[in-house]
Amino acid sequence: MFVYTIRRLIxxxxxxxxxxxxxxxxxxxxxxxxxxxxxGERADAETVELTRDRLGLNDPLxxxxxxxxxxxxxxxxxxxxxxxxxxxAEIVPRFWVTVELAVYSTILSVFMGLIAGIISATRRxxxxxxxxxxxxxxxxxxxxxxLGLMLIQYIGLTVGWIPVSGWGGAAVILPVITLGTAGAAxxxxxxxxxxxxxxxxxxxxxxxxxxxxxxYVIYKHALRNALIxxxxxxxxxxxxxxxxxxxxxxxxAINGLGRFVVEGINQRDFxxxxxxxxxxxxxxxxxxxxxxxxxxxxNKRIELD
Amino acid sequence: xxxTTVSASTVEKKRINPQIENFKNVWRKxxxxxxxxxxxxxxxxxxxxxxxxxxxxxxxxxxxxxxxRLQGPSGEYWFGTDHHGRDIFTRLVHGMSITxxxxxxxxxxxxxxxxxxxIISGYYGGRIDAVxxxxxxxxxxxxxxxxxxxxxxxxxxxxxxxxxxxxIFSIPVFARIVRGSTLAVRKLEYIDAVxxxxxxxxRIIFLHILPNIVSPIIVQATLFxxxxxxxxxxxxxxGLGATPPTxxxxxxxxxxxxxxxxxxxxxxxxxLAIALVVLAFNLFGDGVRDALDPKLKS
Numbered sequence: 001m002f003v004y005t006i007r008r009l010i011x012x013x014x015x016x017x018x019x020x021x022x023x024x025x026x027x028x029x030x031x032x033x034x035x036x037x038x039x040g041e042r043a044d045a046e047t048v049e050l051t052r053d054r055l056g057l058n059d060p061l062x063x064x065x066x067x068x069x070x071x072x073x074x075x076x077x078x079x080x081x082x083x084x085x086x087x088x089a090e091i092v093p094r095f096w097v098t099v100e101l102a103v104y105s106t107i108l109s110v111f112m113g114l115i116a117g118i119i120s121a122t123r124r125x126x127x128x129x130x131x132x133x134x135x136x137x138x139x140x141x142x143x144x145x146x147l148g149l150m151l152i153q154y155i156g157l158t159v160g161w162i163p164v165s166g167w168g169g170a171a172v173i174l175p176v177i178t179l180g181t182a183g184a185a186x187x188x189x190x191x192x193x194x195x196x197x198x199x200x201x202x203x204x205x206x207x208x209x210x211x212x213x214x215x216y217v218i219y220k221h222a223l224r225n226a227l228i229x230x231x232x233x234x235x236x237x238x239x240x241x242x243x244x245x246x247x248x249x250x251x252x253a254i255n256g257l258g259r260f261v262v263e264g265i266n267q268r269d270f271x272x273x274x275x276x277x278x279x280x281x282x283x284x285x286x287x288x289x290x291x292x293x294x295x296x297x298x299n300k301r302i303e304l305d
Numbered sequence: 306x307x308x309t310t311v312s313a314s315t316v317e318k319k320r321i322n323p324q325i326e327n328f329k330n331v332w333r334k335x336x337x338x339x340x341x342x343x344x345x346x347x348x349x350x351x352x353x354x355x356x357x358x359x360x361x362x363x364x365x366x367x368x369x370x371x372x373x374r375l376q377g378p379s380g381e382y383w384f385g386t387d388h389h390g391r392d393i394f395t396r397l398v399h400g401m402s403i404t405x406x407x408x409x410x411x412x413x414x415x416x417x418x419x420x421x422x423x424i425i426s427g428y429y430g431g432r433i434d435a436v437x438x439x440x441x442x443x444x445x446x447x448x449x450x451x452x453x454x455x456x457x458x459x460x461x462x463x464x465x466x467x468x469x470x471x472x473i474f475s476i477p478v479f480a481r482i483v484r485g486s487t488l489a490v491r492k493l494e495y496i497d498a499v500x501x502x503x504x505x506x507x508r509i510i511f512l513h514i515l516p517n518i519v520s521p522i523i524v525q526a527t528l529f530x531x532x533x534x535x536x537x538x539x540x541x542x543x544g545l546g547a548t549p550p551t552x553x554x555x556x557x558x559x560x561x562x563x564x565x566x567x568x569x570x571x572x573x574x575x576x577l578a579i580a581l582v583v584l585a586f587n588l589f590g591d592g593v594r595d596a597l598d599p600k601l602k603s
Contacts, residue, residue, distance in 0.1 A: 018443030146576030243449030
């Protein structure tokens, strides 16, 4: 297990290099001169040249990349073009808002998804199974930003005590439902098919044959093994949630990292875009790492490589 | 005597094309799946509507009509009008082709590149495999729509750039699946046999491996169209895709947002349209997956 963890850790190094490289290159692939963008559209040639020098844009690309990574490791992601403020300082509070949103949504989707999936699997082909699967399929097909708008319209504006924008307190309810629905649908479908597969295994028949109560068979024997593939889906879902947070935060005017990216793009404030995208990608790499390790812990049958 | 000849020739006939037999088999399974067929019919209906629809609607999708603004659904305006007085139904019909074009072309572009990379990776292995798959890992490290968002930020917002962004975002998905299937097929004996007969790598890859890994590619392509449509409408909703007055559905939602509180129909119908298209591809994709290979169901 320890060896596996170390090996998995080493595997993330090329990914980290790649991610930083892509984010770094974003800046250089933008049409136009970064120094000109940084200095402002109306800046004269001298200011642009000064900015270019200050940003180190005259250095060779590998040197620039090196200092980008070096600064990022030290928590320096540059300054915003518009406000001049330190990007890292702007990112930190927003980062926690997005993490909160994603974690609550994950909890909601795992909770709803597991319950719905288990009901569906244990009552296969019943009315409740069909209803759950149809609802899940629709939940999966809805654009989450539209679901958010509909929730505001039909719940937020009729139920007085639920705020329809911002973050904190009751205001988390609608965004979490918005972001968690698709995940719940995916987890419900996954749990159902995984449970159905496990229920047909020999050891379940053995458990039933030796007189174990049906409830124990389902929760102790079947669910444990059925959960293994679900864990991977939850991990992947977390990435989808981080991406989906961009839309959810925009709909509910939440000051999270996702909305920050969109603002940065709209205002052509590239240090903000760069910094936020980098942080979100690193978070996702970390989550994937944790999921892989826990998957390994749950499933002892899996081969080491 | 006569009997044996007849049966021998039938056997011979059946052997002529196992691929057609296989196709018939899949089609039979697919036809029994009502939900999948419903999805398939919806897709056909949407495609026909996208091509024929714009000729049948009498209203102009982009021409403002101030006297009829913000009207509820009626006999004249089936889904009502928006804040410029434009008929929402007409705009949805005109937007259908944009949605389908983005969904289908991004999957074709991204799928082609992804399949190529995946097959090369799985077939050659070694250093080529390591380089390709690590690059795919990097692309996958960006959470879903975020990569597309970054690409559109670099390229600028337009329908073509949205297609490019979503295509790039789909490459690693295809590459991973294809690599896995290629690895499984590569080890089979008939590949060794073909190679012993002196077939070139290109011949083995395109004539002997590719036809045998088509199933997972088709399944993934169908299901990814659904993802592509959701991502594309999301990008337009954020103002990073199609720009007004283009009747793109995500842009319509963003555009009508400020008026929807008093006039819910403005946001209701474009959202339903997106959900229906995505649902159709999900239903059909699920069905195709079950018909092609029940083992893929996971």
